[in-house]
Amino acid sequence: MRILAEGEAPYLAVDPDGFRAFVRDHKQRALKPKLMSAHDAISRFVADGDYFVFDCNYFQRGPSTLVREVIRQGKRDLWLCGKFSYVDVGLLVGAGCVSRIDCGFFWPGATIDRAVADGRVRVFEYSNVVMTLRLQAGAMGLPFLPVRSFGGTDGFRHSGAKLVEDPFTGQPITLAPALNPDVAIIHVQQADVYGNARVFGTGIAHQESALASKKVIVSAEEIIDTEEIRRDPGRTSVPYYAVDAVVHAPFGAWPGNCGGYYGSDTPAVIETFAAIARDRVSEYVEKHVAPFADDAAMFDALVGQERLEKLRAAETITEGYRP
Amino acid sequence: MSRGDGTVAAGTPASSFNEREMQICTVARMVEDERTYWVAGGGGPMYAVLLAIRLYAPGAQYITEDGVIAPEPLLPFEPVMTMVSSRAGYRALAWGTMNTAGNHAQLGLMDYGLLNTLQVDQHGNINSTAIGTYGERARRFGGPGGADSIAALCWRTVLMTDQEKRKFVERVDFISSPGFLDGTEGARERAGLPPGTGPHRVVTPWAMYDYTTDRRLRLAARAPWVTVEQILAECEYPPVVADEVGVLSGPTEEELQILRSELDPRGQNTGERSAWVVFDGETYTRAAG
Numbered sequence: 001m002r003i004l005a006e007g008e009a010p011y012l013a014v015d016p017d018g019f020r021a022f023v024r025d026h027k028q029r030a031l032k033p034k035l036m037s038a039h040d041a042i043s044r045f046v047a048d049g050d051y052f053v054f055d056c057n058y059f060q061r062g063p064s065t066l067v068r069e070v071i072r073q074g075k076r077d078l079w080l081c082g083k084f085s086y087v088d089v090g091l092l093v094g095a096g097c098v099s100r101i102d103c104g105f106f107w108p109g110a111t112i113d114r115a116v117a118d119g120r121v122r123v124f125e126y127s128n129v130v131m132t133l134r135l136q137a138g139a140m141g142l143p144f145l146p147v148r149s150f151g152g153t154d155g156f157r158h159s160g161a162k163l164v165e166d167p168f169t170g171q172p173i174t175l176a177p178a179l180n181p182d183v184a185i186i187h188v189q190q191a192d193v194y195g196n197a198r199v200f201g202t203g204i205a206h207q208e209s210a211l212a213s214k215k216v217i218v219s220a221e222e223i224i225d226t227e228e229i230r231r232d233p234g235r236t237s238v239p240y241y242a243v244d245a246v247v248h249a250p251f252g253a254w255p256g257n258c259g260g261y262y263g264s265d266t267p268a269v270i271e272t273f274a275a276i277a278r279d280r281v282s283e284y285v286e287k288h289v290a291p292f293a294d295d296a297a298m299f300d301a302l303v304g305q306e307r308l309e310k311l312r313a314a315e316t317i318t319e320g321y322r323p
Numbered sequence: 324m325s326r327g328d329g330t331v332a333a334g335t336p337a338s339s340f341n342e343r344e345m346q347i348c349t350v351a352r353m354v355e356d357e358r359t360y361w362v363a364g365g366g367g368p369m370y371a372v373l374l375a376i377r378l379y380a381p382g383a384q385y386i387t388e389d390g391v392i393a394p395e396p397l398l399p400f401e402p403v404m405t406m407v408s409s410r411a412g413y414r415a416l417a418w419g420t421m422n423t424a425g426n427h428a429q430l431g432l433m434d435y436g437l438l439n440t441l442q443v444d445q446h447g448n449i450n451s452t453a454i455g456t457y458g459e460r461a462r463r464f465g466g467p468g469g470a471d472s473i474a475a476l477c478w479r480t481v482l483m484t485d486q487e488k489r490k491f492v493e494r495v496d497f498i499s500s501p502g503f504l505d506g507t508e509g510a511r512e513r514a515g516l517p518p519g520t521g522p523h524r525v526v527t528p529w530a531m532y533d534y535t536t537d538r539r540l541r542l543a544a545r546a547p548w549v550t551v552e553q554i555l556a557e558c559e560y561p562p563v564v565a566d567e568v569g570v571l572s573g574p575t576e577e578e579l580q581i582l583r584s585e586l587d588p589r590g591q592n593t594g595e596r597s598a599w600v601v602f603d604g605e606t607y608t609r610a611a612g
Contacts, residue, residue: 060407084388084421084468086403103452105468113463123463125452127471127500128388129425136422148429149475152514154457154498155467163515172515202389202407202418257401259409264401273403317397317409320418 002165004172005151009124011102011160011177012051012079014143019180022214027241033193034246035223038069038294041245045215046075050182053081053135053213055206058088059256059269061199063187065249065295066219070185071095072289081181082106083131084204087272093121094281095289102179104128110279125155130176132205137178138212144175184213187252188237189261189321191220195243196229196236200321201259203237210238219249221261232323251299251308260321263314265307334575336602342528342609343597344582345546346483347371348574350437350526353481356380358434361424361473364388365405367483368437370586370593373398377581385437386427387411388469390419399588424469428476431517436477438470440484442495445540445560447502447522449474449482450495457497467499474500475516479523486527491540491558503538528597530554531571535563544569548600548607573602 028034036044046052052070056062067088070078075097082089083104092098094111101123106112115121126134130150137145150156151163151174166173186206191197197218199206210216218238223246229236252258255268275284292298299308332352347370354360354375362368362385372385373396384393389406395414405411412418427433441464442450451470455461474480480502484490502522504510512518525532531544541563545554547570555561587593599610 056407059403082466084406103466105466108464116463125466127467128421128469129472132421133425147425148515148517149425149472149501151475151516152498152501152504152511153467153471155452155471156514158457172513174515201409202391202412202420204389204407204421206420208420208422257404257408259407259412264404264408266402269402315409317413319414320412321409 005163007159007161014177031194035193038247041217042069048076052078053181053184053209055186055209057085063185065252066185083128090276104131109276125158134176134179135208135212138180139208146173181213183215184209185217187219190222190224192226194240196240197238198235199237210242216243217245219247219252223248262311332572332575334577337574337576340574341597343593346528348578351375354380357382360385360435361433362437390423391415392417433477436473436480444495446506448495448498449500450497452497452499470500482525486529486557488559493560548609
């Protein structure tokens with residue numbers, strides 16, 4: 001295949017055979033309970049230097065409790081899949097957890113500007129869809145997928161994509177390198193103890209992220225019985241054998257919205273934006289993360305049951321979110 | 324039903340409004356009935372398409388980047404909760420994911436893309452990544468998000484931006500999302516993008532632009548309270564000027580009533596820093612912004 005142009009950025013090595021071997025050796029085939037605390041899940045399955053994908057984001061059915069736990073444990077040198085992200089990238093950068101970012105979209109601000117200017121963080125350029133397509137390729141066990149966007153942009157030049165002559169049509173086509181992250185964290189509405197997980201509502205790439213990643217942590221609003229899963233198997237978004245850890249995390253997407261469960265906590269959302277914009281992430285961490293053993297303690301101290309119940313009551317829409 | 328080129332509005336001319344409202348109303352009148360729109364999450368594009376569906380194009384449908392197809396959202400949105408949120412996805416016909424949106428546009432199902440941008444150039448290229456010299460001294464912005472796919476894959480792309488000198492340039496500092504690239508014939512196809520797609524219109528609070536047959540930005544219409552000279556003074560690189568520059572209609576009371584009371588009652592989008600304009604029945608007068 002003739003290469004017509006190629007991006008110049010480093011990208012996570014493409015190794016579908018290596019990923020298959022990892023899956024063969026490490027993915028649990030037996031139905032074994034995987035329920036554990038956020039602390040144990042992050043401590044066991046997130047390592048310094050990992051390529052790290054989170055699905056959705058800190059405000060929109062994202063794994064916010066798990067992101068806070070990553071910060072709490074001071075993970076370092078992560079390479080972020082920065083697709084469809086508002087403040088997650090800024091929080092993790094500001095907390096010193098990040099060395100590289102593949103950018104689809106993240107909320108910019110002083111925190112990221114300073115980290116990039118100081119040379120602590122490097123950014124490589126993609127788009128949201130190109131990142132979810134890379135995950136799709138990884139989730140299919142393929143080395144790449146073609147895409148009819150992204151070519152001709154400056155992002156392409158600062159990426160790992162290539163423009164080639166399509167051997168079937170003879171036309172130019174962009175190839176996006178497959179992505180098999182080391183670890184994925186995903187927040188869902190319901191899961192059983194084995195990791196059969198249900199996402200209600202739209203999403204970004206929860207299925208792709210789960211299947212493409214070596215280690216997968218699912219946090220769930222509710223832990224449900226496996227009999228319930230079996231009663232409605234079409235509802236299973238991610239099957240158990242992709243999942244390594246299940247965390248029961250009520251309000252695990254706070255301060256965001258979790259469809260069918262609770263609305264967003266607007267003052268807390270604005271407070272998080274402000275931390276990124278003004279480069280005050282360390283103050284944010286000092287307030288929301290560092291003093292507490294886990295999110296339950298943080299909710300008790302900073303939010304309170306009454307406020308959480310109000311957020312629950314504010315979520316009046318149930319259509320599509322209840323089996 | 325559609326107002327076509329945005330220059331004509333049916334209704335009672337509004338006596339007082341701001342320029343952000345003007346921009347949204349102009350785009351709303353351009354929305355074609357029974358067409359599909361891939362709309363950037365939040366901001367002007369989403370309010371424009373929602374206003375159009377209420378008033379001019381009840382059969383227009385839209386999708387967002389998280390794979391929401393043809394929703395009837397529960398308004399108003401909470402701040403930033405315009406995607407992957409229960410209110411934004413309410414009463415949709417289908418729910419998917421980001422690859423759903425990307426694939427459907429790649430199949431040719433999306434007639435129009437509707438976007439905001441930081442900077443646009445004479446060939447309709449879009450920058451949302453960095454202002455300045457990339458990699459050296461640049462101010463970093465968020466990146467293309469979904470805009471690269473929208474601009475590459477929808478049949479026609481409509482951009483919304485502010486009428487400011489630094490936003491209309493000869494060449495954007497960074498092509499985050501493609502316009503006509505270097506402007507030569509076939510440049511998009513040579514880059515692997517599907518044929519027959521590309522930039523269609525740019526709308527600011529003061530003006531509407533289209534493109535010449537040789538793919539250059541052209542000033543096509545102006546707001547009634549500004550002159551062509553004033554618009555050109557707010558373009559770092561001068562666009563082509565149409566032989567006859569049309570005059571856009573100001574917002575109508577009907578448009579503003581829906582925008583203010585139903586779509587954005589908190590003024591989250593339209594309340595932000597934009598100048599006010601008053602209309603005394605004959606003349607529009609712009610207050611200092």
